[in-house]
Amino acid sequence: MPLLTPTRALVVLTSFLLFSFFWTWGLPHRYAAPTLPIISHDKGEEKPVAGQLLPEPLVANVGGEGAKEKGTPTTLATEIKPGPTKPADIGSDKNCKDVRGASDVMIVVRTSRVEVEKPPAHLVKLLACAHQFLIFSDHEGEIDGHTIHDALDIIPNTTRSKYEEFLEYDKMKADKKYKPSAEKAKALDKWKWLPMVYKVATMAPNHRFYMFIEPDTSLSWTNLLQWLDRLDYRIPYYSGVPDTIDDKRYAKSSPGIMLSYGTLQQYWPRYEELYATEWESIVAKECCGDLILATAMKQGHVEFYSSFGLLDPEAPSSLIWGQKFWCTPVVSWHGLTTTQADSLWDLQEAWTKKHGWATPYTHYNAFEQFVKPHLAEQKEDWDNVSSDTQLTAETGRREKLEKQKAEGKAGEQPARKEPPKAESKNTQSPNIPPFAKLPKREDALDTLYEYAADSAENCKATCQKTDDCLQWKYTSAGDGECHLGKALRLGAKVQKPDANAKWTSGWILDRVNRITEEWGRCERAEWKFNQ
Known part of the structure; x- marks a missing residue:
C-alpha cells in the first residue's frame, strides 16, 4: 500500500486547516503589552549589551554640493553611529571637558532675539564644558562668537505666508536690528520646536544624548553626565518634567528636555512624512512648542519618561523640600536669577574638586549649602511662601486695637469675638487650620488662632503651638494676616518693602532640623525616574 494515499492527504490537509483556524481564532495567546517601568539605573560596572539595537542613523547632507534648497527637508544619506564612551575619567583633577561622557552629550539651547543679547555667565561656563552645542533662535547670527542657527528656515514659504506670526520673522530677516515684542516672539516660538529637533537630528546625528535647554536653565554638568551614563542611548528616551494641558501630557521645556539617539532616529523620518500633512496644522492651533513636541513624539512611537526630581521646574528658593526627592541628584533647576545660577555653578565646581566626577550632588547637598544657612527664627522683609493656612483678622480689627491702645487698654485681652476666617486649600472646618495632627483646641490654642493675625509674635506663637507647622509668615497689610506652612520652603527677600504691608517670616528650626x-544624609543617591 503506498505511503501517501488520497485519504491520508485529505486527513493531513484537514488537520492543518483546523489547527490554523483554532490558532488564529480559538486558542488563547498573549499579546505584547508594553509598560513604562520605574527606572532606577543604579550603575553597574559594564555598559549595556554591545551592538546596535536600532537602525543606524544617517548623516545629513547639510549645505555643500547637492544640498536641497532651504525650506524643504534634507534627506539623510550616510551611516554613522555614536563613538565609544571614554572608560573612566572621573577624578577630581579632571577638566569638565575631559570627564567621562562629556563627548556623548549635545547641548541644544533654544532662544530668541528678544531673550538673549549676551549669554549669562552660567551658560557660558556650561558651553565651555560641552564638546559640541547648538544654539537655535528665530534668526541666524552670532552671539559672543557662537553661531546662532535659524530654527525656522526649513519651514516652507507656503506655510510662512499663511500665518500671522511669521510677519515678525520676515521683519527680522529684512532688518538685522529689528527686535519684536516679547509677546510676538512668544507666538513665533512654538514654530521652532519641530524643525529644530529635526535639524539637530540631521546636523549632529552621532551623539548619544541631546539636552534641550533655555538660557535660564541651570544644569549640573556632573549630575547630567552621571545620569546619562546610566542609560542606554539606543532606547528612545523623551524625558522631562511632566505637565498637562487639556489632558495632554508633555515635558516642560524650562527645566530641560532630554532626547536620546534612539529617539531622533525614530523622529526624523516621521517629520519628513508628517510635517506638511499633519503636524503643521497642529502647530497652528496649539499654544506651546513643548506641547506640540509631545504630540510628534507620540506619533513617532516614542514614550514619555518623567524625570521630575532629577529635573526641577523651580529654583531652590521656591522649591518645596521633602523626603521623596531628598536623595535624588539635581540635574537641572529653572527660574533662578543670574546671581543664583552663578552661585550654584560655583558650588558644584567646588563639589567636583572635593568629591570628583563620580559622586552625585543631591537635593540634600543643595539644601545644606544653599537653603539651610538662610533659615532663621525670624527674618524681616522676607516672604518664605508659607501657604497651607491663612488666618485673616476681621475687618476693622487694627483700628480697634489702636483705639484700645490709645485708651491705655492695650495690655488687656479684648472681648472674645468670632474667630477669624481661615482660608485653606484643605478645608476641614471654616475656622480650624487643616493640619494632620491638630492638637486639642484648648482655650490657650483657641485664643492663639483667634488673635494670630494681630502681630508677627502671635503668628509665630500659633505656628509653635501647632504640631506640624514648620514655618510662618506675617504681613501687616490690611488688618493683618498670618500664614502657616507645613511644607518646607526658603522663599526670598521682599524686593520692594512697603511700610504699610511689611512681611516677616520665620521657621521652627528645631522641627526643621529634626525632620531633615x-x-x-543620603549615602546612596536615588537615580530612579519615570515615577
Missing part, C-alpha cells in the same frame, strides 16, 4: 535629620 530623619530624611537622612
